Amino acid sequence: MTGSFVISLDFELMWGVRDHRTVQDYGDAVLGGREAIPIMLARFQDAGIRATWATVGLLFAKNRKEMLEFAPTARPMYENANLSPYAEIENGRIGENEEADPLHFGASLIDKIAKTPGQEIATHTYSHFYCLEPGADTSAFEADLSAAIAIANHAGHEVQSLVFPRNQATDAFIDQSVELGVNIHRGSATGWLYRPRSGQETTGLFRVARFLDGALPIGPKQVVTPSRHGPACNVPASRFLRPWSGKLKAYQAMHVRRIEAEMEAAAQRGGCYHLWWHPHNFGRNMAENLAQLDRVLACFKRCRDRFGMVSKNMRDVACS
Numbered sequence: 001m002t003g004s005f006v007i008s009l010d011f012e013l014m015w016g017v018r019d020h021r022t023v024q025d026y027g028d029a030v031l032g033g034r035e036a037i038p039i040m041l042a043r044f045q046d047a048g049i050r051a052t053w054a055t056v057g058l059l060f061a062k063n064r065k066e067m068l069e070f071a072p073t074a075r076p077m078y079e080n081a082n083l084s085p086y087a088e089i090e091n092g093r094i095g096e097n098e099e100a101d102p103l104h105f106g107a108s109l110i111d112k113i114a115k116t117p118g119q120e121i122a123t124h125t126y127s128h129f130y131c132l133e134p135g136a137d138t139s140a141f142e143a144d145l146s147a148a149i150a151i152a153n154h155a156g157h158e159v160q161s162l163v164f165p166r167n168q169a170t171d172a173f174i175d176q177s178v179e180l181g182v183n184i185h186r187g188s189a190t191g192w193l194y195r196p197r198s199g200q201e202t203t204g205l206f207r208v209a210r211f212l213d214g215a216l217p218i219g220p221k222q223v224v225t226p227s228r229h230g231p232a233c234n235v236p237a238s239r240f241l242r243p244w245s246g247k248l249k250a251y252q253a254m255h256v257r258r259i260e261a262e263m264e265a266a267a268q269r270g271g272c273y274h275l276w277w278h279p280h281n282f283g284r285n286m287a288e289n290l291a292q293l294d295r296v297l298a299c300f301k302r303c304r305d306r307f308g309m310v311s312k313n314m315r316d317v318a319c320s
Contacts, residue, residue: 002308004266004272008051008053009276009277009279013102014104023103029280033281033282036283037279045116047300052163054123058085064095071127076137076140120314122161124148125145127144130165138173145182161315178232184233184317214255221261221265223266224237236272239259239262241292241293243285
């Protein structure tokens with residue numbers, strides 16, 4: 001059986017971090033992520049990489065008016081009101097369009113991605129919807145995902161794959177997405193460390209354990225097996241590619257070696273290896289982050305040449 005290598009990216013700009021970061025302390029990373037996207041696309045094309053770009057629906061909008069026109073009337077009633085982005089859109093706290101506010105609009109980048117061979121435009125919900133946060137429910141999620149599908153269709157894209165923001169999902173939310181025709185999703189990595197949790201449940205202990213598992217064999221190698229449950233196709237995550245840090249050079253080296261070892265194991269076993277990250281993770285220390293990516297892509301090429309490993313986006317996996 002031939003192994004497969006899947007890459008998915010959570011493409012969100014500021015919408016994915018706005019509840020715990022500010023433009024002042026993180027805007028430079030988001031803008032750097034914009035610069036990194038064309039470079040990543042060039043590397044993907046050179047290496048024959050097919051990738052899935054799970055895109056927040058708000059990024060498709062040409063202007064603020066269009067954001068509100070496609071926004072659902074049924075909105076999440078989070079107990080933490082700061083999790084919802086609609087107040088800042090309605091109150092004019094974001095710019096008018098991508099030229100004025102590249103932190104919150106991304107249509108030109110979506111076009112670049114879609115024009116690159118093998119790249120899949122997927123959805124990351126309309127508003128970066130948090131399924132497991134108190135106050136969220138499936139009816140608001142249905143409205144949100146319907147809006148994401150509608151604005152993507154309006155821009156000329158058909159979405160079939162979904163990445164749940166912060167990997168928060170339950171069977172009820174997965175079933176709801178399938179009812180709307182989005183029947184492929186990125187499930188959680190294997191093991192208790194990666195079980196979906198709300199922000200409150202994701203304690204410091206879990207974060208430290210996940211961090212260590214990224215470099216040391218605390219858990220098993222994350223060679224995953226895509227699975228079907230009725231019409232729903234789960235393409236589980238294997239590993240988050242952590243951004244480079246000058247304070248953690250020894251860790252970064254071990255982290256990339258762990259990814260290489262897992263990818264090679266997937267290639268030899270005929271399994272799947274699913275790596276993911278956010279474009280804004282490359283927005284700082286871009287040269288070092290690209291060097292990490294180059295090592296990962298070189299490992300894929302070795303696995304392809306030696307074991308026949310194939311690059312697939314999430315839609316490819318579901319169709320195979």
